[in-house]
Amino acid sequence: MTFETVDLTNPVIVLTERLLSEHFSSMLVPVLTTLQRVKSIDMFPRTTEILLFGLTVFLAGMAPNAAAGPPVKGEPTNDAERAARKQAADAAIDAKYAALVATLPAEEQAWEKVLQENLGSFYLPLHKRDKLAGRSNAWDFVKDDPALPRVLLIGDSVSRGYTQAARKALAGKANVHRAPANCGPTTSGLKNIEAWLGEGRWDVIHFNFGIHDRSAPVADYSARLEKLIERLQTTGATLVWASTTPIPDKPDAGQTAASIIEKNAAAAAVMQKHGIATDDLFSFITPHLDDVQPPGDVHFTAAGYELLGGQVAAAILVPLRQRDVP
Numbered sequence: 001m002t003f004e005t006v007d008l009t010n011p012v013i014v015l016t017e018r019l020l021s022e023h024f025s026s027m028l029v030p031v032l033t034t035l036q037r038v039k040s041i042d043m044f045p046r047t048t049e050i051l052l053f054g055l056t057v058f059l060a061g062m063a064p065n066a067a068a069g070p071p072v073k074g075e076p077t078n079d080a081e082r083a084a085r086k087q088a089a090d091a092a093i094d095a096k097y098a099a100l101v102a103t104l105p106a107e108e109q110a111w112e113k114v115l116q117e118n119l120g121s122f123y124l125p126l127h128k129r130d131k132l133a134g135r136s137n138a139w140d141f142v143k144d145d146p147a148l149p150r151v152l153l154i155g156d157s158v159s160r161g162y163t164q165a166a167r168k169a170l171a172g173k174a175n176v177h178r179a180p181a182n183c184g185p186t187t188s189g190l191k192n193i194e195a196w197l198g199e200g201r202w203d204v205i206h207f208n209f210g211i212h213d214r215s216a217p218v219a220d221y222s223a224r225l226e227k228l229i230e231r232l233q234t235t236g237a238t239l240v241w242a243s244t245t246p247i248p249d250k251p252d253a254g255q256t257a258a259s260i261i262e263k264n265a266a267a268a269a270v271m272q273k274h275g276i277a278t279d280d281l282f283s284f285i286t287p288h289l290d291d292v293q294p295p296g297d298v299h300f301t302a303a304g305y306e307l308l309g310g311q312v313a314a315a316i317l318v319p320l321r322q323r324d325v326p
Contacts, residue, residue, distance in 0.1 A: 090125070093125070093128055093129065093132065094128070096132055097128040097131060097132060100131060100132060101131075107141075108141045111141045111180075112131075112141075114180045114195070114198070115127060115139055115180050117180075117195070118180040118181045118192070118195055118196075119139070119180060119181060120181070120182070122182075123139075123181075123182060127139055136164065137164070138160045138161075138163035138164055138178050139178060139180060142167075142175055142176065142177050144175045145175060148172075148173065148174050148175050149174050149175070149203035149204065149320055149323070150174070150175045150177065150200060150201060150202050150203050150204075151170065151174045151175065151176045151177065151202070151203060151204045151205075151206065151316055151320075152177050152178070152179065152196075152197070152202045152204070152205045152206070152237070153166065153176065153177070153178045153179065153206050153207075153312075154179045154183050154189070154196060154205065154206070154207035154208070155179075155183055155206075155207060155208040155209070155242065156182055156183055156184055156208070156209075156210075156211055156212055157182050157299060158208075158211065158245055158298070158299060158300065158308070159178075159183070159208055159242070160178070160182060161299060161300060161304075161305040161308070162305045162308035162309040162312055163176070163178045163309070164305075164309065165305050165306045165308065165309020165310060165312075165313075166308075166309040166310075166312040166313045166316070167309075168309070169309055169310050169312075169313035169314075170313045170316065170317070173317065173320070174203075174204075174316065174320060177200075179196035180195065180196065181195075181196065183196065183209070184209075184212045185209060185212035185213045185216065186209045186213055186216070186221060186224035186225060186228060187224065188212075189209055189224070189228050190224060190227055190228065193228065193231055193232075197231075197232075197235060201235075201236070202235050202236075202237035203237055203238065203319075203320065203323065204237055204238050204239075204240060204316050204319050204320060205232055205235065205237045205238075205239050205240070206240045206242060206279065206312060206315065206316055207228075207232065207239065207240070207241060207242065208241065208242035208243070208244060208281075209221075209224075209225065209228070209244075210243075210244025210260060210263045210264065210267065211244055211245075211247060211260070211298055213263055214247070214255065214256075214259040214260060214263065215254060215259065216263075218262060218263070218266045221263060221266055221267075222266045222267075222269070222270055225266075225267060225270045226270060229270070229274055229276070233274075238277075238319040238322075238323065239274075239276045239277075240276070240277050240278075240279050240315055240316060240319065241267065241271045241276050241277070241278045241279065242278075242279045242281050242312070242315075243264045243267065243268070243278055243279070243280045243281050243282040243283070244260050244263060244264055244267075244281070244282060245260075245281050245282055245285055245298075245300075245308070246260060246282060246285065246286055246289060246293070247259075247260050247298040248293075248295070248296050248297070248298070250296060255298075260282070264282055277315075277318070277319070279311065279312060279315035279316075281308060281311060281312070284307075284308075284311045285300075285304065285307065285308060285311075288304065288307060291303070291304075292304030292307060
């Protein structure tokens with residue numbers, strides 16, 4: 001049967017027309033005009049149908065997901081719009097945070113300024129959101145009880161994780177402060193130690209560097225620990241070294257469990273040389289790893305941080321009692 005126009009009831013043509021209409025309207029007239037000029041026998045030439053089917057598949061891949069429907073009103077439709085909205089949301093949070101800080105007592109404002117200068121682009125936004133929501137975090141301002149000793153915790157994100165548990169365990173026994181940063185590797189320690197120590201007097205400093213030094217040569221790591229200890233000892237505080245907690249093997253990421261064992265052994269030699277007590281968090285938490293360390297992660301669950309915080313508090317109490325401080 002001969003025909004002058006394409007069968008527009010053909011499902012392939014219907015789908016093609018729909019895709020063109022919804023997503024490529026400028027192509028609709030030229031394509032359909034071309035199709036309508038097709039003349040053939042047997043309703044629709046097989047070759048032309050195959051070519052048209054290929055065009056339909058191509059258009060379907062190029063078009064937005066039809067099953068998903070139109071974008072939900074108010075949602076960003078592209079990366080530029082999404083970035084603009086995030087920037088606006090961040091600016092709003094910054095403004096609210098600044099307004100909140102302006103209402104704080106002078107000493108709390110000073111602490112917030114220290115955090116702004118040291119927390120960095122990852123932790124500072126988290127802290128701002130916590131502050132606005134009224135949530136406590138490791139970097140809460142600590143109002144010292146002058147009758148209690150002052151304790152400083154220095155360490156990475158694992159240390160951050162157990163800070164609040166240690167603070168809770170030592171409530172009424174010590175003013176537990178935290179360095180205003182994820183302290184990272186020993187190189188960061190040498191660069192930022194003055195900001196972390198601040199101007200106050202410390203009775204005990206509990207410190208750790210290790211996970212972020214896992215790839216460092218042992219000799220370099222030990223030499224930097226020596227320099228950090230030299231500075232920390234000038235504070236007059238009793239120093240307590242925390243051994244680095246275990247990490248899982250992830251060879252593709254350059255992460256091995258053996259690297260922490262190696263660094264702990266090197267650190268142990270340095271601490272023994274200087275007569276510094278060790279809070280052996282590695283040995284303490286190892287029996288609990290299956291329960292409190294997510295697979296493939298160097299961090300711990302809330303229950304894991306509670307365990308570590310309790311151990312840290314116990315280790316800190318030892319020198320406090322030796323110093324005859326209530």
